[in-house]
Amino acid sequence: MQVTIKDVAREANVAPSTVSRVIANSPRISQKTKERVRQAMEELGYYPNVHARSLANRTTQAIGLVMPSAATKTLQNPFFSEVIRGISTKAHQNGYSLYMTTGVSEEEVYEGVVSMVQGRRVDGVVVLYSRTDDKVVQFLQDSKFPFVVVGKPFSDSSHVTYVDTDNYLAGREVTKYLHQLGHECIAFVGGSQDLAVTQERVGGYKTALMEEGLPIHESYIVSAPFMTTGGADAVKRLMSLEHPPTAVVVSDDMMALGVMSTLNEMEISVPDQMAVVSFNNLFIAEFSSPPLTSVEINIFGLGFEATNCLIEQMNEEATPYGKRVIVPHYLVVRQSCGGTVK
Amino acid sequence: MQVTIKDVAREANVAPSTVSRVIANSPRISQKTKERVRQAMEELGYYPNVHARSLANRTTQAIGLVMPSAATKTLQNPFFSEVIRGISTKAHQNGYSLYMTTGVSEEEVYEGVVSMVQGRRVDGVVVLYSRTDDKVVQFLQDSKFPFVVVGKPFSDSSHVTYVDTDNYLAGREVTKYLHQLGHECIAFVGGSQDLAVTQERVGGYKTALMEEGLPIHESYIVSAPFMTTGGADAVKRLMSLEHPPTAVVVSDDMMALGVMSTLNEMEISVPDQMAVVSFNNLFIAEFSSPPLTSVEINIFGLGFEATNCLIEQMNEEATPYGKRVIVPHYLVVRQSCGGTVK
DNA sequence: ATCGTTAATGCAATCGTTTGCACGAAAATA
DNA sequence: TATTTTCGTGCAAACGATTGCATTAACGAT
Numbered sequence: 018m019q020v021t022i023k024d025v026a027r028e029a030n031v032a033p034s035t036v037s038r039v040i041a042n043s044p045r046i047s048q049k050t051k052e053r054v055r056q057a058m059e060e061l062g063y064y065p066n067v068h069a070r071s072l073a074n075r076t077t078q079a080i081g082l083v084m085p086s087a088a089t090k091t092l093q094n095p096f097f098s099e100v101i102r103g104i105s106t107k108a109h110q111n112g113y114s115l116y117m118t119t120g121v122s123e124e125e126v127y128e129g130v131v132s133m134v135q136g137r138r139v140d141g142v143v144v145l146y147s148r149t150d151d152k153v154v155q156f157l158q159d160s161k162f163p164f165v166v167v168g169k170p171f172s173d174s175s176h177v178t179y180v181d182t183d184n185y186l187a188g189r190e191v192t193k194y195l196h197q198l199g200h201e202c203i204a205f206v207g208g209s210q211d212l213a214v215t216q217e218r219v220g221g222y223k224t225a226l227m228e229e230g231l232p233i234h235e236s237y238i239v240s241a242p243f244m245t246t247g248g249a250d251a252v253k254r255l256m257s258l259e260h261p262p263t264a265v266v267v268s269d270d271m272m273a274l275g276v277m278s279t280l281n282e283m284e285i286s287v288p289d290q291m292a293v294v295s296f297n298n299l300f301i302a303e304f305s306s307p308p309l310t311s312v313e314i315n316i317f318g319l320g321f322e323a324t325n326c327l328i329e330q331m332n333e334e335a336t337p338y339g340k341r342v343i344v345p346h347y348l349v350v351r352q353s354c355g356g357t358v359k
Numbered sequence: 360m361q362v363t364i365k366d367v368a369r370e371a372n373v374a375p376s377t378v379s380r381v382i383a384n385s386p387r388i389s390q391k392t393k394e395r396v397r398q399a400m401e402e403l404g405y406y407p408n409v410h411a412r413s414l415a416n417r418t419t420q421a422i423g424l425v426m427p428s429a430a431t432k433t434l435q436n437p438f439f440s441e442v443i444r445g446i447s448t449k450a451h452q453n454g455y456s457l458y459m460t461t462g463v464s465e466e467e468v469y470e471g472v473v474s475m476v477q478g479r480r481v482d483g484v485v486v487l488y489s490r491t492d493d494k495v496v497q498f499l500q501d502s503k504f505p506f507v508v509v510g511k512p513f514s515d516s517s518h519v520t521y522v523d524t525d526n527y528l529a530g531r532e533v534t535k536y537l538h539q540l541g542h543e544c545i546a547f548v549g550g551s552q553d554l555a556v557t558q559e560r561v562g563g564y565k566t567a568l569m570e571e572g573l574p575i576h577e578s579y580i581v582s583a584p585f586m587t588t589g590g591a592d593a594v595k596r597l598m599s600l601e602h603p604p605t606a607v608v609v610s611d612d613m614m615a616l617g618v619m620s621t622l623n624e625m626e627i628s629v630p631d632q633m634a635v636v637s638f639n640n641l642f643i644a645e646f647s648s649p650p651l652t653s654v655e656i657n658i659f660g661l662g663f664e665a666t667n668c669l670i671e672q673m674n675e676e677a678t679p680y681g682k683r684v685i686v687p688h689y690l691v692v693r694q695s696c697g698g699t700v701k
Numbered sequence: 702a703t704c705g706t707t708a709a710t711g712c713a714a715t716c717g718t719t720t721g722c723a724c725g726a727a728a729a730t731a
Numbered sequence: 732t733a734t735t736t737t738c739g740t741g742c743a744a745a746c747g748a749t750t751g752c753a754t755t756a757a758c759g760a761t
Contacts, residue, residue, distance in 0.1 A: 019479065021747055032711045037749055047709060064477030068419070069747030071410040072716045093642060098440050105461040114471075114480075116421075117457040119447040129456075135406030137361065137717095138456075274646040281648060300435060304616040306623060306648045363717055374741045379719055389739060411717030414746045479747095704761080711754075719745085729736070 020063045029057035040065060071137070080108050080327065081116045081139035083130055083153060085146040086123040094271055095299050096316055097145065100167060103320025104143055111328055113140075127152050134162050141327045143167065143320075147179070147213040163330040165323045169213045178330060180323040180342040182314040184214055184296075187346050188221025188266070189228075191294045191312060195264045196229045198354060200292060204237040204262035206251045206276060208269060215240065218268050218296065237262060241272065252279040264292035264354070270299040270311055277305065277353070288355030298349050307352035314346045362405045371399035382407060413479070422450050422669065423458045423481035425472055425495060427488040428465040436613055437641050438658055439487065442509060445662025446485055453670055455482075469494050476504050483669045485509065485662075489521075489555040505672040507665045511555045520672060520682045522665040524656040526556055526638075529688050530563025530608070531570075533636045533654060537606045538571045540696060542634060546579040546604035548593045548618060550611060557582065560610050560638065579604060583614065594621040606634035606696070612641045612653055619647065619695070630697030640691050649694035656688045 026033045031054060038046050039054040046054075057063075071077045082104065084097065105115055116139050118129030130153050133139055141163035144154060147170045157164040158177065166179040195203050205222045207215040219238060226233050236258055239251040255262060267273040273295035277287055285291050287307055295302070295311045302309035322342050368375045373396060380388050381396040388396075399405075413419045424446065426439070447457055458481050460471030472495050475481055483505035486495060489512045499506040500519065508521040537545050547564045549557040561580060568575050578600055583593040597604060609615040615637035619629055627633050629649055637644070637653045644651035664684050 019477075019747085022749095023747080033748080034712080034750075035710060038710090041749085045709065050709080062477070064474055066414070066747050067478040067480045068410040068413040069716090070749080072408070072414055072718090073747080073749040075716075077410070093437065093440055093444070095435065095437055095440065098435055098437065102435070105459065109461050109463075109467075114475075115459040115461075117447065117459065119451050119457075121451075125451075132406055133456075135361075135404070136409040138409045274643065278646045278648070278650075301616065301643050304620045304647070306620070308620075361717085364719095365717080375718080376720075376742080377740060380740090383719085387739065392739080408717050411746090412719075414748085415717080415719040417746075702761105704759105706758085706760095708757085709755085712752085714751090715749085716747105721742105721744090723742080724740085725738105726740105727736100727738080729734100731732100731734075 019066065020061045022063070022065070024061055025054065025057045025063050028061060029054045075137070077138060077140050078113050079116050079139045080104070080113050080324065081118070081130070081133045081142040083126065083142060083144045083146075084117070084119060085148075086120055086126040094269075095301070096269075096297060099299075099316040100145060100320035100323075103317040103322075104324045105320075106317075107321045107324035107328070113324075113328070123152075127156070131156060134160060141165075141331045143323050143327060144170075147171065149211045149213075163327060165327045165330065167319050167323045169217065171213065176339045178326050178340045180319050180326060180344065182319070182346050183343050184217035185221040185224075187296065187312050187314070188218035189225040190221070190348065191266055191296075192222045192225035193229060194348060195266070195292060195294060195354065196225070196231065198264075198292065200262075200264035201231060202237070202260060202262040202264070203231070204239070204255050204265045206255075206265055206267045206272060207238070207240045208272060210240050215268055218266075222266055249275060249279045252276050252283070256283065256285070263290070264294070267293060267295040270295050270297045270302045270309060273309055273311070273353075274301065274305055277309075288353050292354040294348075294354055302349070302351070305353075310351045310354045311349055312346050313349050315344050318344045361408065362403045364405070364407070366403055367396065367399045367405050370403060371396045417479070419480060419482050420455050421458045421481045422446070422455050422666065423460070423472070423475045423484040425468065425484060425486045425488075426459070426461060427490075428462055428468040436611075437643070438611075438639060441641075441658040442487060442662035442665075445659040445664075446666045447662075448659075449663045449666035449670070455666075455670070465494075469498070473498060476502060483507075483673045485665050485669060486512075489513065491553045491555075505669060507669045507672065509661050509665050511559065513555065518681045520668050522661055522668060522684045522686065524661070524688050525685050526559035527563040527566075529638065529654050529656070530560035531567040532563070533608055533638075533690065534564045534567035535571060536690060537608070537634060537636060537696065538567070538573065540606075540634065542604075542606035543573060544579070544602060544604040544606070545573070546581070546597050546607045548597075548607055548609045548614060549580070549582045550614060552582050557610055560608070564608055591617060591621045594618050594625070598625065598627070605632070606636070609635060609637040612637050612639045612644050612651060615651055615653070615695075616643065616647055619651075630695050634696040636690075636696055644691070644693070647695075652693045652696045653691055654688050655691050657686050660686045 022033045022036050025036045036054055039051050108115055118133055120126035120129050144166045147166050147168035149171050154170050166177060169181045170177045170179055205219055207219055223233055239254055241251040267276050273293055277293060280287055280291055287293050295309055298311040298313040302311040322344060326340055364375045364378050367378045378396055381393050450457055460475055462468035462471050486508045489508050489510035491513050496512050508519060511523045512519045512521055547561055549561055565575055581593040581596055609618050615635055619635060622629055622633055629635050637651055640653040640655035644653040664686060668682055
């Protein structure tokens, strides 16, 4: 049988309410009593029942995590481990624990979120993706439930708190970097087009081309549905063009691996015949061959900051709506872009 | 204000208990009433409060996840994403959700587990590592709480349910494989020595050497504390030996990446001058260069099976103690071992 | 000695469910 | 028709905490 607050009360010769106040460390209880009660708790090995507590004070000390529905595929990307690590670090520091629901379909994820929120299982939610027309964000917004998005939300982004990299800027920077190295024919390989990241990064890429006075060829922009495997088709398509590119901006390290592997098969050497630059700077970037030049976006920090904002919001310390935090990024130069071209 | 069971009851003109029974789909309620109640729930947008429910029926429909304390380092290994994916898939299928606590130190993790268990926050626990002398496992065992370990527990493993790869066998197999390719000088690079995996794999390695009539040199066995970075030292030590090995068994793909990267720096070519074989067959194994020959251990399956066992145990369908499930593995041959030597 | 203050604790209602038991009506049996 | 079953539903007591309000004792101040 579980040790309850009543047992402790009896042991310490006080009322349950007193024990409760000792737990909350209320100043209204005398030092002597506190010690006696604490001793009793210790002796009996008392741990408060979280559900009773949540029920009574309408708070859960838990944060919900919403993963993309294709979790089956996406969760493999170390990006997620890393954000979660950031989230869980901050959460733990503030005494929150984490709750995950998953679902195979988008609908299942949505249902999971709804019952998590309506069932009062969590005090706030971190959404780990952002997609066009997302029901989840819409729902959270409508129900005025504390939440923050990692990545830039589409709908009504001015009213939503989110934490993100300046992907537009990053896309622009890497493209300019390639141009500085002497490349004129620069392609872009991205993931799913309805993800905010892809759109932003490709946007920055285009802007850079314009600013540098380079033409924008739509045929230079390809998007592959998934990570590594997708790379193959994309690369083949690019290389079969009349004027194949000499450099490519890839929207993700995982995908870059796939791209490089395909290039390798096709006996196109990186960086000599093709420069590759990508984003996220996952640890594998360092150990691929050649090691990847990649944009460090501080994934851990994204998670950490997001949780920070969420906690502020839950404590109502935050501005009612729409805080945005941009986590800085920087380019880590390794070998995949080589030196200057010619 | 939250919509409660009473609101639904009022709306449907029944007692709260009836609503409760409708939720549980009790056969004692007439079809007509059920429909009326369901309609009312729908209309009001009713979702049961999980805490009230948990409190009343002493069940949580949640599974706790225990990660290694060095989560800071280890969580980066895609192994974890993948087990969790397996766990969450099975969990979701059976209507369980996942709960994570984390801690920086071993002590913090332990405290997290205790309060998760004693606070009745979860119905069962999956432990995602196994180490010598682990307080967590000991505690779970003592409190007779349902749990399962992914990996082989040390203490009293006969009484603990666990799901694992036959790492001993796998270690033996890959070593023999290298010998078959003609290698006589085979080294072993492993992770932390107090992890069960390392011990098992190195055990298999030694056995294979013996069985094949090869000498066991302790200097051929090096262990590096962490993943990729650790690889460097280990490799340098090996290569500075009088008779450097021509092949190496690495206990993990991540580490293998580090090893290969160091070999690359030292201008030792893989597989020509050094064969590398490793374990886990993470997706990066396919895209490294050269692509890694690695043992596929079905990480997803480990998580899935573990959860399966846990659910059986929670439903008391399981044998009281000590079920063990071995998930099969197989070698995936790629290019890191090359062809036959000489 | 009386009264008002203050400090420390206890009482009891409440949070939103579940569930054993009681109850009345309808159906089945005698 | 009287009596027993069966069926469908409601009552009320848990579950284990929190918290507003009441209570009591102690202590100065008058």
